[in-house]
Amino acid sequence: xxxxEFIYEDGAHKWAVVARDPEKPNHLIDTxxxxxxxxxxxxxxxxxxxxxxxxxxxxxSAEIDPYTIRHLFASHQDPDVISSLALWLDFNPELKCHLSxxxxxxxxxxxxxxxxxxxxxxxxxxxxxxxxxxxxxxAHYLHSxxxxxxxxxxxxxxxxxxVGAALLPPEESSLYVENFxxxxxxxxDFHRRWMGSNKAKLSWCERVxxxxxxxxCPQHGAIYRxxxxxxxxxxxxxxDVGSGIxx
Amino acid sequence: xxxxxxxxxxxxxxxxxxxxxxxxxRISSGVNLVALNAMLIAKRSGERSRGFAVVSxxxxxxxxxxxxxxxxxxxxxxxxxxxxxAMQRQRQQHSHFMTVMKANKxxxxxxxxxxxxxEARMGVVEEEISQDWHxxxxxxxxxxxxxxxxxxxxxxAKIEAVYxxxxxxxxxxxxxxxxxxxxxxxxxLKLLRMQLAD
Ligand SMILES: [Fe+2]
Ligand SMILES: [Fe+2]
Numbered sequence: 001x002x003x004x005e006f007i008y009e010d011g012a013h014k015w016a017v018v019a020r021d022p023e024k025p026n027h028l029i030d031t032x033x034x035x036x037x038x039x040x041x042x043x044x045x046x047x048x049x050x051x052x053x054x055x056x057x058x059x060x061s062a063e064i065d066p067y068t069i070r071h072l073f074a075s076h077q078d079p080d081v082i083s084s085l086a087l088w089l090d091f092n093p094e095l096k097c098h099l100s101x102x103x104x105x106x107x108x109x110x111x112x113x114x115x116x117x118x119x120x121x122x123x124x125x126x127x128x129x130x131x132x133x134x135x136x137x138x139a140h141y142l143h144s145x146x147x148x149x150x151x152x153x154x155x156x157x158x159x160x161x162x163v164g165a166a167l168l169p170p171e172e173s174s175l176y177v178e179n180f181x182x183x184x185x186x187x188x189d190f191h192r193r194w195m196g197s198n199k200a201k202l203s204w205c206e207r208v209x210x211x212x213x214x215x216x217c218p219q220h221g222a223i224y225r226x227x228x229x230x231x232x233x234x235x236x237x238x239x240d241v242g243s244g245i246x247x
Numbered sequence: 248x249x250x251x252x253x254x255x256x257x258x259x260x261x262x263x264x265x266x267x268x269x270x271x272x273r274i275s276s277g278v279n280l281v282a283l284n285a286m287l288i289a290k291r292s293g294e295r296s297r298g299f300a301v302v303s304x305x306x307x308x309x310x311x312x313x314x315x316x317x318x319x320x321x322x323x324x325x326x327x328x329x330x331x332x333a334m335q336r337q338r339q340q341h342s343h344f345m346t347v348m349k350a351n352k353x354x355x356x357x358x359x360x361x362x363x364x365x366e367a368r369m370g371v372v373e374e375e376i377s378q379d380w381h382x383x384x385x386x387x388x389x390x391x392x393x394x395x396x397x398x399x400x401x402x403x404a405k406i407e408a409v410y411x412x413x414x415x416x417x418x419x420x421x422x423x424x425x426x427x428x429x430x431x432x433x434x435x436l437k438l439l440r441m442q443l444a445d
Contacts, residue, residue: 058354061347061354061358062351062353066357090340090365091357
């Protein structure tokens, strides 16, 4: 069963994650869904695929009133990110979905009406969650050509989407990265293959290294904390991406 | 409301019906050629087959009506495909919320209203689909009636062919061509109507 775990709490301002699911069938990539709460409003970052909707919905509803979720944030257009959209809208047709303008006419194939979507311009935007500022940070071409991270200055948390992802073996089920060197072996192939542009990667590393980040939260795999955040950015800056095709 | 009424709303059934209708459309497009051919021959045989000329121009009219009726069938099939696909999607969404309903009570209460909404929507789509089938059956009856008139045309053609003098053999051939095509449409449609009855 997927479970909601709180990773940050400061009064009514919280971050929670519905982390990897040991019971999920093997043919689906495992994902983390992040919930940002501020008072009576919540945002769900990368709500996940249609097939895991019931697990995510149940995990969230077991802890909080799911009607507090007013916003969905889709880092990019992938099915593991947002194919559950129609089901979320069944539950609450008023939900707003924030996403890159680039996918504005693609993601509606998963559901929604013209009123559902809020387009984020290439340079990024600041969303307000009950007064809390959340910055959509451009991460284009990492891997999607219209791609955003979500940064919470106050909580010092960066939701990084597919950046920082690791495809972990089942025995490594810890929520956080415990041993960077061991962990990163499960990240290398993913980043070399899915990330397409060294130029985009360096631009991201340069911009993100200037942010205060306590936790870097990817959509797949474990969360980087403290020094491991810097370690990851440096490792990524040095990695040759767009080169992962096996021959 | 029976939300798992597969027989009425399945895409499968629509596809099967559509295959038969496509077959009928294919055959009926042949009627047009037969009618044209009949007109040309009637023209060539001139005064000797005035009666046949009348029949063949009526046949042209029949072919045009048949065309329009076939378009009507095509449109109905289109609505059925659209509605059956919508039903399939609703059913899928329904099953995801049913999975949520397996969780404990505190979770279930959040999913209940959504489930009720999805079920209500399924009811509407189901009603839509049963109307689609009803309209399709009506249209099939209309086409069958049309085919009856096509049959009597082919009988008249046969009779007129007898008075065709030296063109008689050719005219007889055309008349039996007409008969064959109309019969083929007729039997395919009858079979389809039988399948749709249950
Ligand atoms: Fe992706
Ligand atoms: Fe992903």
